[in-house]
Each structure stands twice: as structure tokens, then as C-alpha cells.
Amino acid sequence: MPKPPRIAPAVDAIPGAIFSPLAGRIAASRGKLYPLHVGDTWMEPAIGSRMQDLSVDEHPGMHRYCDTQGVPELLDALAEKVRARNGIAAGRESILATAGATGALAAAVDLCSEPGEEVLILAPFWPLIRGIVQSFHAKPVEVPFFDRVHSADDAVAAVRERLSPRTVALYVSSPSNPSARVLPAGWLEALAEFARERDLWLLSDEVYEDYVYRGEHVSPARFAPERTLSVFSFSKAYGMAGNRVGYLVAPPEVVAAARKVATHTFYHPPTAGQWAALRALELGAPWISQARDAYRLAGDRAAAMLGIDAPQGGTFLFVDVAERLDERGLWGFLEDCLDDGVLLAPGSSCGADYSTFVRLCFSAAPPEAIAEAVARVAKRLGRI
Numbered sequence: 001m002p003k004p005p006r007i008a009p010a011v012d013a014i015p016g017a018i019f020s021p022l023a024g025r026i027a028a029s030r031g032k033l034y035p036l037h038v039g040d041t042w043m044e045p046a047i048g049s050r051m052q053d054l055s056v057d058e059h060p061g062m063h064r065y066c067d068t069q070g071v072p073e074l075l076d077a078l079a080e081k082v083r084a085r086n087g088i089a090a091g092r093e094s095i096l097a098t099a100g101a102t103g104a105l106a107a108a109v110d111l112c113s114e115p116g117e118e119v120l121i122l123a124p125f126w127p128l129i130r131g132i133v134q135s136f137h138a139k140p141v142e143v144p145f146f147d148r149v150h151s152a153d154d155a156v157a158a159v160r161e162r163l164s165p166r167t168v169a170l171y172v173s174s175p176s177n178p179s180a181r182v183l184p185a186g187w188l189e190a191l192a193e194f195a196r197e198r199d200l201w202l203l204s205d206e207v208y209e210d211y212v213y214r215g216e217h218v219s220p221a222r223f224a225p226e227r228t229l230s231v232f233s234f235s236k237a238y239g240m241a242g243n244r245v246g247y248l249v250a251p252p253e254v255v256a257a258a259r260k261v262a263t264h265t266f267y268h269p270p271t272a273g274q275w276a277a278l279r280a281l282e283l284g285a286p287w288i289s290q291a292r293d294a295y296r297l298a299g300d301r302a303a304a305m306l307g308i309d310a311p312q313g314g315t316f317l318f319v320d321v322a323e324r325l326d327e328r329g330l331w332g333f334l335e336d337c338l339d340d341g342v343l344l345a346p347g348s349s350c351g352a353d354y355s356t357f358v359r360l361c362f363s364a365a366p367p368e369a370i371a372e373a374v375a376r377v378a379k380r381l382g383r384i
Contacts (some may be wrong), residue, residue, distance in 0.1 A: 003147055006179050006328075010102075010134065010137055013134060014131045014134045014135060015127070015130060015349065016208050016377075019243075021331055022331070022334060022335065022338060025071075025335070025338060026081060026343065029338070031341055032237070032341055033338075033341055033342075033343055034341055034342045034343065034364075034365055034370075034372070034373035034376075035343050035365070036342060036344055036359060036360045036361050036362070036364050036370070036373055036374075037343040037344050037345040037359070037361065037364075038179065038343075038345075038364055039315060039316065039361050039363075039364070040235075040241055040361070040363070040364055041239040041241075041291065041313060041315075041363045041364070042363070042364060042365050042366050042369075043115055043239050043287075043290075043291055043294070044124070044239065045083075045238055045239050045240050045280060045284075045287070046238065046279075046280055046283050046284040046286070046287035047052075047274070047283075048279050048282075048283040049238065049240070049276050049277075049279035049280040049283055049284060050276070051272065052222055053276075053279065054272060054275055054276060054279075059272075059275050061271070062271050062272045062275055063271065063272060064271060065268070065271065066265075066268060066271045067257060067268070068262065068263045068267060068268045069092075069097065069255075069259055069268075070095065070096065070247070070268065070269070070274060071096025071097065071271065071274040071275060072092065072280065073096060073278055074257075074274045074277055074278045074281075075092045075095045075097065076092055077278055077281050077282070078095045078097075078247055078249075078281070079091050079092055079094065079095055080282075081281065082094075082095075082219075082230070082232075082249050083318050084206060086206075086209075086219040086221065086230070086249075087219060087221075087222045088219060088220075088221045088222070088225065088249055089225065089228065090121070090249055091252075093252040093255065094249055094250060094251065094252055094255055095247055095248070095249055095255065095261055096247060096248040096250075096255045096262060097245065097246075097247050097256050097268065097269050098245075098246045098247055098248055098262060098268040098269060099244045099245075099246070099262075099268075099269045099271070099273055100233055100235055100241070100244045100245065100246040100267075101125050101205065101207045101231050101232065101233035101235065101236075101245060101246040102132070102246070102326070103217055103244075103262060103265070103266050104130060104229075104231040104232075104233075104246045104248040104258075104270065105128075105129060105132055105203065105205065105231055106132050106135070106136075106246060106261070106265065107248060107258040107261040107265070108201075108203050108229040108231065108248060108250075108258060109132050109133055109135075109136050109138060109169070109203070109260045109261075110136045110154055111254070111257045111258055111260075112169045112201040112203075112229075112260055113133070113136060113138035113168050113169060114168075115136075115137035115138065115167045115323070116137070116138070116139065116166065117138050117139070117166050117167070117205075118138065118139045118140075118141045118164060118166045118167045118168065119133045119138055119139070119140055119141065119167075119168065119169045119170070119171060120141050120143050120159055120162055120163070120167060120169070120171065120200075121133070121140050121141065121142055121143060121144055121171045122145040122146065122159075122170075122171065122172055122173065123142045123144050123145055123177075123350065123351035123352075123353065123376070124146060124147070124176075124178050124179055124318060124347065124351045124353075124354050124357070124359075125142070125171070125173065125177075125350055125351060126173060126177045126178075126205065126350070127345070127349040127350055129171055129173075129205075130142075134145035136238065138168075139166070140315055141162050141164075141167070142162075142351050142352055142353070143158055143159055143161075143162045143349065144158070144351070144353050145158050145159075146176050146179035146181045147179060147318075149187075151187075152184075152186045152187045152189075152190040153190070155187045155190055155191055156190050156191065156194050159191065160194070160304060163198065167200060168200060168201060168204065169194075169200055169201035169202070169203055170191065170194075170195055170200050170201070170202055171205065171208075172188070172191060172202065172203065172204055172205065172220060173205040173207070174188065174204075174205075174206070174217070174218075175212055175217065175313025175314040176313075176314060177205075177207075177208065177210040177314055177315075177316055178314075178316040178317075178318040178345075178347075178350050178359040179316075179318050180299070180309075180312055180313060180314050180316055180318065181313070182212055182214065182216070182217065182312040182313040183218075183313055184215065184217040184218075185216070185218040186277035188218055188220045188223065189220075189223045192220050192223035192224035192228070193223065193224070195224055195227055196224050196227065199227075200227070201227055201228075201229065202220055202224055202227055202228045202229070203229050203231070203323045204219065204220045204221065204228055204229065204230045204231065205231050206219060206230055206231060206232055207231065207232060207233040207235070207236040207237070207246070208236055208314040208315065209232065209237070210236075210237050210288050210291075210292065211236070211291075211295055211313055211314055211315060211337065212312070212313040213292075213296045213299070213300075213311060213312060213313055214310070214311075214313070215312050215313065216310040217313070221249065225251065227249060227308040227358070228250070229248060229249075229250045229254065229258075230248070230249040230250065231246065231247075231248055231249075232246060232247050232249070233245075233246040233247075234273075234277045234280060236245065237280075237284075237288065238277070238280040238284050238287065238288070239287070239291065240273070240276065240277065240280065243269075243270065243272075243273035243276055243277065244269050244270060244273055244275040245269045245273045245274055245276075246268070246269075247335065259376065267366065279343060291348050291363075294363075294366075294367055295315055295362065295363045296311075296368040297361045297367050298362040298363065298367040298371070299311040299315070299317065301367070301370070301371055301374070302317055302360065302362050302374040303317055304368060304384060305318055305374050305375060305378045305383070305384060306374065306377070306378055306381070307378075309384050311362075315361055315363035315364075316355075316359055316360065316361055316362070317357075317359070317360045317362060318350070318357055318359055318360075319357060319358050319360060319377075320356055320357050321333055321356060321357065321358055321381060322356035323381075323382075324380065324382070325356060329355070330346050330347070330348065330355055330356065330357075330358070331346070333358070333380075334346060334358070336380060337358075337376070337377060337380060340376040340377070340380060341373070342373045342376050342377055344358040344359065344360055344377070345358065345359040345360075345361075346358065346359075347359060358377075360374070360377070364372075
């Protein structure tokens with residue numbers, strides 16, 4: 001068969017699926033697998049906000065295009081939410097509905113960077129952010145951070161060390177995927193002030209804002225609203241990942257620029273998904289409370305079995321398994337865990353300095369199933 005034309009080298013350099021090296025073995029597996037490698041939830045969305053709860057009679061046009069900024073009713077509700085809960089002065093013109101947080105961050109990276117410019121990424125990080133930066137021909141610069149920084153001064157020093165004349169933006173995630181850290185307000189204020197001094201954009205990934213178990217979630221836009229692009233997601237907040245609805249909050253002129261990018265990439269998130277998201281905003285508070293309790297129970301129990309600190313927030317644990325690695329390296333350990341029926345994500349997908357770590361999602365299955373899966377990992381590590 002003739003070969004296709006050349007694929008652009010820049011695309012070849014973008015990371016592929018995180019678990020692709022073991023995809024064949026996973027597909028061939030005949031036993032029960034615990035999918036702790038994926039950042040999702042086992043819970044169905046709140047009753048009233050599921051697709052089966054929507055109708056064309058109630059929402060005429062729900063299967064058609066809508067305004068590329070988003071469904072107006074959803075935008076107004078989101079503006080009210082971020083004013084009340086996040087302390088961000090926002091109206092409808094400051095909100096852009098996006099194809100999940102991924103779409104929001106893609107638009108943010110594109111509007112703030114030119115090819116060859118650098119985006120600082122606090123590590124360990126959400127795996128897709130590195131590829132998003134590369135997709136727009138900017139350069140991701142990793143800043144080892146969450147496992148090494150212990151004060152606001154340390155935080156600024158770590159970022160300053162990786163700064164260059166080509167740096168245009170700083171990506172911050174709190175609560176952090178995968179480290180489970182929740183950054184204190186003082187640290188975020190110090191980073192925001194540093195961004196202002198250096199005239200950097202601040203990309204604030206806040207998708208786990210509802211899942212804080214220790215500490216308090218604070219939005220960095222409180223400290224530097226003119227340069228902060230705040231990103232949120234219904235995928236994580238309300239268990240609606242398949243609906244592909246997130247949102248970007250920024251000054252109106254920034255949202256207008258992001259809207260240009262969004263219109264020419266994903267156009268707008270699904271109209272029906274946006275109506276479901278609005279229902280979740282209106283009805284989902286009890287669901288979040290239930291999910292938070294279940295996740296905290298699962299996360300605390302898992303951390304205790306693995307002998308590490310309990311998570312401050314989010315839905316992940318990040319575990320150093322260096323003492324159990326042999327000549328096969330991390331992928332050998334992941335294969336062994338697959339033999340035990342447990343799928344984990346490689347820490348190297350979260351940063352170059354983390355090739356002895358694994359990431360474990362404790363919201364991907366009910367708490368009892370998480371406990372069983374983690375017990376197998378802990379046994380493999382010799383920790384129980």
C-alpha cells in the first residue's frame with residue numbers, strides 16, 4: 001500500500017496516548033481490570049442533569065448550533081457562580097463555554113503564545129497540558145514544584161529559575177493533578193505578583209475546585225485578574241466528562257480572542273451538553289457533596305495503605321515506586337500491576353523528573369473497588 005505524505009515533525013513530537021505501550025496487553029486481558037489510570041468518576045451525574053432528563057420540548061434547538069460563546073442562560077449562571085464562589089468580577093462577556101477544560105486551555109495557550117515561546121508548567125502536571133503547548137508550536141518548560149516547594153518564597157524561586165526571555169505564561173493547577181496538593185492563598189498571591197512583575201499570562205487550572213479535603217481553594221484571579229485565564233470543567237465537578245463542557249473565565253477582551261480560537265477549532269461545545277451543565281449548576285450541589293465524601297474516603301484509605309500523605313484535594317495519588325523497579329524500569333512495574341488487574345498511569349507522563357512515580361485515580365471506581373485495587377498495589381510494593 002502506498003505511504004501517506006509526511007506527517008509534520010512537530011506533531012510527531014507530541015505525546016500519544018499515555019497508556020499506549022500496554023494497549024495490546026490491556027485489550028487481550030481476560031480478567032477484571034481496575035482502571036485507576038483514567039481521571040474519571042464511577043458516579044453517574046445528578047438526577048435532573050442527565051441526557052435522559054432533557055427534551056426538545058423544553059429546549060428547542062438543543063441538537064442545533066448555538067452561539068459560539070455558549071448558551072446564554074449557561075453563561076449568565078456561570079458568571080453568577082464565579083462572582084459568588086471564586087471572587088472573580090465577571091459578567092456574561094467574561095465567560096466562554098468550551099469543549100471541556102482541554103478546549104479552554106488550548107484556546108488559552110494559543111492566544112498567549114507564539115511559536116517558539118515558552119510556557120512554564122508546574123510539575124508534576126496534568127499529562128495533556130504538555131501536548132497542548134506543543135500543539136501550538138510553543139515550548140513547554142517543566143518546573144519541578146509540587147514535591148519540592150515548601151513556602152511562597154520557594155514557589156517564586158522555583159519559577160524564576162526556569163524563566164527565560166522567551167517565557168510568556170505560567171500554568172498552575174490547584175488542586176493539583178496528580179500531586180493532590182492544594183496551594184495556599186499566599187503562594188498563589190506570590191505567583192500572581194511574580195507573573196505581573198514579569199508580564200506573564202497566568203493559566204489557572206481549577207477543575208478540581210469542588211474536591212478539597214484539607215485547606216481551601218482560592219482562585220488566583222483574585223490577585224491578578226487582568227492576566228489570569230481561569231479554567232473550570234463540568235467533567236470533574238459534576239461527573240459529566242462525556243458531555244465535553246468546560247469554561248474559560250478572563251477579561252472580556254481576552255475571552256473575545258479565545259472565542260476566535262475556539263470557533264476555528266471545536267466551534268462550540270455540544271448544545272445539549274450545555275443545557276445539561278446548566279441543570280447540574282442548578283441541581284448538583286448535593287451530588288458534589290456526596291461525591292466529595294466518597295472520594296475523600298477512598299483517597300484517605302488508599303493513601304494509608306500506600307504509606308503516603310492523605311490527599312489535600314483532587315482525585316489522584318502520586319506514588320514513588322523506585323524501590324520496586326528492576327531493569328525493566330517503570331513500564332515493567334506497570335506490567336506487573338496489569339498482571340494484578342490494576343491499571344496505573346506512568347509518572348513520566350506528568351513530567352520528566354517523575355520516571356519512578358505512578359499516578360492512581362481514586363475516583364475511577366467505587367470506594368470498595370478502589371480499596372481492593374490499592375491493596376494489590378500496596379502488596380506489590382511490599383507496603384502491606
